[in-house]
Amino acid sequence: MVKKHRFKRLGGWLLIAVIFYLLQVCGVALQFGEGSLMDVLRGWSMYDGAQGWLLLASQALSLLLIIIHVFVAIEIIRRDPYFLRTRQMALALAALDALLRLTGGLAYGFTGFALPMLVLQGGLFLFSVIFVMLYFTSSVRVRTYMGSDEYLRLGFLTKKVKGPKPAVADAP
DSSP states (O other): OOOOOGGGSSOHHHHHHHHHHHHGGGHHHHTTSTTSHHHHHHTGGGSOTHHHHHHHHHHHHHHHHHHHHHHHHHHHHTTOTTHHHHHHHHHHHHHHHHHHHHHHHHHHOOOTTHHHHHHHHHHHHHHHHHHHHHHHHHOHHHHHHHSSSHHHHHSSSOTTOOOOOOSSOOOO
């Protein structure tokens, strides 16, 4: 009996990423609290013009991002090569969400620590984009686990990136 290489199993940072994506489901509960999608809908009459629409779109995007992250985790577990494309789509939606929040804040006035926190959120977003792209493009574990570098060619931002050499030969 041939023993599988440890990189052929889900583990290491890849396992942590899958757990993180699955834990995003906990964010659904936040969609029913203060400042959430349900709160925006309950207080719709108090919002002025586009403010309600900006808040509603931002909260709806947040809920959509939670759903997309769960799909990314499932795709990684199933070894679906489209997982990186889905993750990059989630990053684009997160950027749109941050832009909607910034637009709403600038148009309707920031209060207290809102602007510094939004700048911090933007910095963390930029860090996550860099970290995710570096990890998934250079990780030998991901390359070995997926069985080929097709996931890189299917991604929007990684079409021409050369994948790392796998720890074991690809299965035919």
